[in-house]
Amino acid sequence: MEKDSGSGFESTFVARDKSRHALKRRILSPVFSERALRDYEPRIKLLIEKWLLALTAISNDGGNVDFAAWANYIIFDILGDLCYSKDFGLVNFEENRYVTKLLPQCTRGWYMLGYHPWTHLLRHLLFKTVLKSSLGRIVTRYNSEFRDFCVTALKERVKTERTSGDTKSASTDMFHQLLKARDPETGEGFSMGDLGSESVLLMIAGTHTTSVAIAAIVFYLAKNKESFDKVKSEVRDAFASTENMDYRQLAKLPYLRACINESLRLCPPTAGHLQREALSAGAEIDGKWYPPGTNLGISAYALQRNPAIWKDPDTFYPERWLPRDSQSLQSSQSGLIAFSSGPLGCPGKQLAYMEITLVIAMLISRFDIALDEADAIKQDYVIKDCYVGQAEGPHVVLHTRPGLPR
Numbered sequence: 001m002e003k004d005s006g007s008g009f010e011s012t013f014v015a016r017d018k019s020r021h022a023l024k025r026r027i028l029s030p031v032f033s034e035r036a037l038r039d040y041e042p043r044i045k046l047l048i049e050k051w052l053l054a055l056t057a058i059s060n061d062g063g064n065v066d067f068a069a070w071a072n073y074i075i076f077d078i079l080g081d082l083c084y085s086k087d088f089g090l091v092n093f094e095e096n097r098y099v100t101k102l103l104p105q106c107t108r109g110w111y112m113l114g115y116h117p118w119t120h121l122l123r124h125l126l127f128k129t130v131l132k133s134s135l136g137r138i139v140t141r142y143n144s145e146f147r148d149f150c151v152t153a154l155k156e157r158v159k160t161e162r163t164s165g166d167t168k169s170a171s172t173d174m175f176h177q178l179l180k181a182r183d184p185e186t187g188e189g190f191s192m193g194d195l196g197s198e199s200v201l202l203m204i205a206g207t208h209t210t211s212v213a214i215a216a217i218v219f220y221l222a223k224n225k226e227s228f229d230k231v232k233s234e235v236r237d238a239f240a241s242t243e244n245m246d247y248r249q250l251a252k253l254p255y256l257r258a259c260i261n262e263s264l265r266l267c268p269p270t271a272g273h274l275q276r277e278a279l280s281a282g283a284e285i286d287g288k289w290y291p292p293g294t295n296l297g298i299s300a301y302a303l304q305r306n307p308a309i310w311k312d313p314d315t316f317y318p319e320r321w322l323p324r325d326s327q328s329l330q331s332s333q334s335g336l337i338a339f340s341s342g343p344l345g346c347p348g349k350q351l352a353y354m355e356i357t358l359v360i361a362m363l364i365s366r367f368d369i370a371l372d373e374a375d376a377i378k379q380d381y382v383i384k385d386c387y388v389g390q391a392e393g394p395h396v397v398l399h400t401r402p403g404l405p406r
Helices: 018-032 034-060 067-084 099-115 117-132 134-164 174-180 192-206 208-223 225-238 254-266 326-334 349-366
Strands: 283-285 288-290 367-371 384-386 388-390 395-400
Touching (some): 018 192, 018 349, 034 349, 067 174, 134 174
Antiparallel strands (some): 283 288
8 A cells, every 4th residue: 555644544636546546535525515515615704804904904904914824724724623623723813824835845755756757767766865865854844844744733633523512614525524534345444554645635635726716817817908908897896895706606706707718728736647557468659659667747827728629729708608609618618627637636626616706896895906916917827836836916006996995
């Protein structure tokens, strides 16, 4: 059995055995069900309201906002609350924000050890040497710090479960859902070790990816005034305030969803290729055969800017997602793999869409947005591919919507 760095147990992401992976997906599925998302929504909205208050204070002081950082703060707090029934306090307490730096340090090292050609060729010969090198020590140090951060939160949540029982707050978090979840076919559930590895996986897969997506959407909306004005009107006309916003209704706003999809197309949070290995029978793809052992992958960034699929592929054009032409829309939807695709696609896709939609809708309901001078001259939002996308900015100026209290 392969093991990951979460708790020494195999997580869903690294499960290579198809039957084992399928079993884990079945156990995970209730965590991301429509019913579970409805339970999560009030918790998410409450944290976003606190985040908006913090942004209002910055706006009132005349400062600008590094949106990559502030998107990280809210998403880490949301995932902390959903996973462990306790947000990490990144929005309100600077001393807790160090955790957002740990994962990028981990993934840079993973990327170098996993993707660079020279490490691929030599890893079997030099793996122990590399781990003892400066690079290896840095990777393992940050990896351990991030793991310890998650495991500490998990232990506190386990203690709460044992002492407090089925409280209303705890009963709607992911941990409680995972603790109760059983495979409908076998009746098998997750062990405590499994819960550890899955909770670390949720933090890795669900934080920087979602925050990068939010930062990219803010960039493209602030960069394209016509699109921003359209989506702002759509959201503000549909909801008088953030208090009565409902995700199921927000998801029906066509231009809001179009803007989200178009940003995900131009700037997929996982831009590179997640490799898979051709098994003993080899693999045939698009008429070409690849022998067993070949590492195969496709870049979401490259596919989603492929001119054979997309007209003007480098242009931010949300209208391409509107249902005027069902055939072209279907082609667009099949070409969007920001959350991967197929049996290995992201099981948390719908949760990510809910977080992104609520954050963006509540943000533009409260604020008008403008890029600062340095970011205004940029044509694209640039991310670095280190397994999980990494980015800085955009730096934006927020203006409280006229008529709202400052």
